[in-house]
Amino acid sequence: MAFLYEGAAWDADLLRRVYDAIEPIARDELGLDVYPNQRQVVSSEQMLDAYASVGMPSMYKHWSFGKKFAREDALYRRGMRELAYELVINSNPCISFYLEDSTATMQTLTTAHAAFGHNHFFKNNYLFKEWTDAGSVLDYLQFAQGYVAKCEDRYGIEAVEHILDAAHALMPQGVFRAKRSPPLSYSKQIERAKARRHYEAERFNELWYRTVPQSPVGDDEEEYTSLSDGKRPMPLRLPEENILYFLEKNSPSLDGWQRELLRIVRSIAQYFHPQRQTKVMNEGCATFVHHYIMNRLWEKGLLPESAMLEFADMHSMVITQPEFDDPRFTGFNPYKLGFEMMCDIRRMCENPTEEDLHYVPSLVGKTDWRAALREAWAEHRDESFILQYLSPKLMRDMRLFSLSRVEGERHVTVEHIHDPHGYRHVRRTLAGMYDAGRSDPDIQVVGADLRGDRTLKLRYHVVDGSRLADDDAKKVMQYLTRLWRYPILLEYAHEDGKVRDGFSATPDSGVKRI
Numbered sequence: 465m466a467f468l469y470e471g472a473a474w475d476a477d478l479l480r481r482v483y484d485a486i487e488p489i490a491r492d493e494l495g496l497d498v499y500p501n502q503r504q505v506v507s508s509e510q511m512l513d514a515y516a517s518v519g520m521p522s523m524y525k526h527w528s529f530g531k532k533f534a535r536e537d538a539l540y541r542r543g544m545r546e547l548a549y550e551l552v553i554n555s556n557p558c559i560s561f562y563l564e565d566s567t568a569t570m571q572t573l574t575t576a577h578a579a580f581g582h583n584h585f586f587k588n589n590y591l592f593k594e595w596t597d598a599g600s601v602l603d604y605l606q607f608a609q610g611y612v613a614k615c616e617d618r619y620g621i622e623a624v625e626h627i628l629d630a631a632h633a634l635m636p637q638g639v640f641r642a643k644r645s646p647p648l649s650y651s652k653q654i655e656r657a658k659a660r661r662h663y664e665a666e667r668f669n670e671l672w673y674r675t676v677p678q679s680p681v682g683d684d685e686e687e688y689t690s691l692s693d694g695k696r697p698m699p700l701r702l703p704e705e706n707i708l709y710f711l712e713k714n715s716p717s718l719d720g721w722q723r724e725l726l727r728i729v730r731s732i733a734q735y736f737h738p739q740r741q742t743k744v745m746n747e748g749c750a751t752f753v754h755h756y757i758m759n760r761l762w763e764k765g766l767l768p769e770s771a772m773l774e775f776a777d778m779h780s781m782v783i784t785q786p787e788f789d790d791p792r793f794t795g796f797n798p799y800k801l802g803f804e805m806m807c808d809i810r811r812m813c814e815n816p817t818e819e820d821l822h823y824v825p826s827l828v829g830k831t832d833w834r835a836a837l838r839e840a841w842a843e844h845r846d847e848s849f850i851l852q853y854l855s856p857k858l859m860r861d862m863r864l865f866s867l868s869r870v871e872g873e874r875h876v877t878v879e880h881i882h883d884p885h886g887y888r889h890v891r892r893t894l895a896g897m898y899d900a901g902r903s904d905p906d907i908q909v910v911g912a913d914l915r916g917d918r919t920l921k922l923r924y925h926v927v928d929g930s931r932l933a934d935d936d937a938k939k940v941m942q943y944l945t946r947l948w949r950y951p952i953l954l955e956y957a958h959e960d961g962k963v964r965d966g967f968s969a970t971p972d973s974g975v976k977r978i
Contacts, residue, residue: 468766472567479503482572483579489760490580494753495834498583499598500557503575505564512536514551514561518732521559522605524612526628550574554586554739556598569774572767576757581750588842589745591738600651601735607654608728615721627722630943631708631729637907638708638730639737641900653731657724703908703923706730707944710909716918717949726947741845741900748802749841755779755803785862796897801862805849808858809836817857823887824855846898854894856887866893871929902927907954918950924966925957934977941969953978 468485469478483503490496506514516533517523549570553559560578562571586592616624631638704710708730712723739746758775761767767775785800786792812820813833821828830836840849859882866889868879880886880893896902911921922944924932937954944952955966969975 467768467771468572468761469568470768470770472569474568474571478568479505479571479575482568482575485761485766486572486576486580486757489757490576490584490753493760493834494756495838496580496584496753497588498558498580499555499587501579501583502557502559503579504559504561506561507564509537511548511551511561511563515548518736519551519553520605521553521602522609524609524728525616526612526632527625528629528632550578552578552582552586553602554592554596554598554735555601556587558583558586558598559602567774569767569771570778572761572771573754573758573775573778576754577750580757581753582746584753585742585746585749585841588838589738589742590843591741591845595738596735597651600654603651604654604731607657608732611657611724611728615725619721624725626946627725628729630946631726633940633943634708634711634947635729635733636904638706638726638733640706640709640734641737641904642705653727657727702912703910705906705908707907707909707922708733710912711944711947714912714914715948716914718947738845741847741898744796744798744802744805744846744898745841745844745849746802747798748804748806749837751779751782751799751803752806752837796894804858804862805853806837808855809833809840809853811857812855819856824853826852847895847900850895850898851891854891856882856884859887859890864890864894866890905932918948920944920948920950920952922952922954923957923963924954926959929959931956937967938975941967941975945969945971 468481483501490498512533514521515536516529518529523529549563549566551561558579560574560583562574562578566574586598592598612624612628708726711718712726712730715723718726758767758772758779762772783797783800783803785797786794809827810833812824812827813830813836816827827836840853844852863882865881865886866879867876869876880889882890906925906927908923908925909920910923911919913919941952941954949971952969953966954968955963957963966978967975968978
């Protein structure tokens with residue numbers, strides 16, 4: 465049987481042959497279920513442009529994207545930063561970008577990695593199925609791009625960026641972390657946006673608009689309480705964790721087009737929310753898939769030895785994990801941790817030990833490692849995946865241990881190591897590092913005086929003694945006042961149950977500690 469290729473050169477026909485050779489392995493042997501693939505070969509400049517626009521094929525214009533492009537381009541040209549070999553979009557069809565400078569072996573690896581590994585994960589993981597609409601996200605991005613451009617033409621670039629700057633700063637607090645109702649599809653959001661603009665155009669009366677106080681605008685029915693005892697109304701569903709959503713629905717000072725901009729930003733933030741919670745699993749899945757497929761191509765006699773040597777070098781670089789005392793150490797490499805856990809699941813299915821049965825009981829009786837992996841990929845996020853599947857053997861192999869430090873002291877203590885007394889604690893500690901509920905600031909809207917002085921009250925819940933950085937908190941408060949334009953109060957809810965200290969802000973006097 466002839467090799468798929470020899471050497472580094474490639475063309476469109478070779479890419480097609482490679483895809484046709486990979487597909488039966490992915491579908492028939494691994495049982496992967498993927499969206500249709502759309503593959504695009506791009507230049508380094510196009511890949512940098514995709515980086516700058518948060519990895520999306522089309523995006524509205526904003527100065528921060530240009531700034532990021534200039535920075536990444538400068539680092540790349542100085543040899544201080546390498547480009548990713550591929551970029552994949554969670555959409556239907558699934559779009560994958562490949563660098564034109566890559567070798568034939570790299571194109572083969574990235575096809576297996578992105579077009580089948582990431583693609584399967586996007587389509588089947590429960591977070592993506594619940595929170596994203598892959599079939600219409602590209603249409604929504606086109607709508608967002610066109611809408612922002614029209615706003616710039618009508619209201620001016622400065623006015624649009626004034627809102628987008630504030631919305632971008634609040635993006636991490638612009639997502640729903642718990643489901644309240646099924647999210648609208650992107651196509652439905654486009655329809656409702658057009659309906660809102662049509663309604664506003666039909667009913668607009670300048671005399672009425674300028675003389676009668678406007679009620680906060682919202683799409684949801686029963687958005688506000690209706691009290692008959694003279695008390696001021698409060699928005700329903702408080703506390704509210706999605707601050708951008710609350711501002712979009714309740715800000716007393718935003719126009720319709722400004723609310724639409726907030727809606728666009730929070731929709732994009734929600735799109736990326738599952739990816740932030742599945743970095744280890746997503747990259748581990750794709751890395752395991754490309755490793756399996758490349759080895760199967762070799763076993764079938766479709767790849768020459770030179771290609772496998774090149775692949776081995778690339779794969780080892782992908783899963784490199786610097787030691788904790790290495791100057792390059794910045795944390796766990798998600799490719800390494802994810803890949804090793806996928807391989808370990810296969811081992812535990814094929815050759816389980818008594819220790820495995822005790823610490824990873826969810827794999828008891830499962831001999832089909834392919835089905836076990838597909839189940840894990842579908843039903844978990846990083847935190848629960850590590851809690852469920854991290855085995856003592858892997859903890860020993862990776863020499864994991866946990867540290868603790870008392871606040872105010874300079875030294876740290878090795879609290880637990882990879883031994884029978886520490887396995888469960890080390891596993892919980894590592895899983896906690898990927899718990900978005902602990903790593904993301906828990907800031908909620910707890911009150912809004914909509915008919916009085918319109919003070920907006922926020923509360924930050926302190927976890928493990930971690931407080932907001934003062935400089936960051938002050939900057940975000942400034943952006944909040946830009947969107948609310950009335951007094952804002954941010955309180956700290958401490959772990960002892962008491963609410964004290966924080967910040968206050970007004971459009972006129974700025975931000976102050978309280």
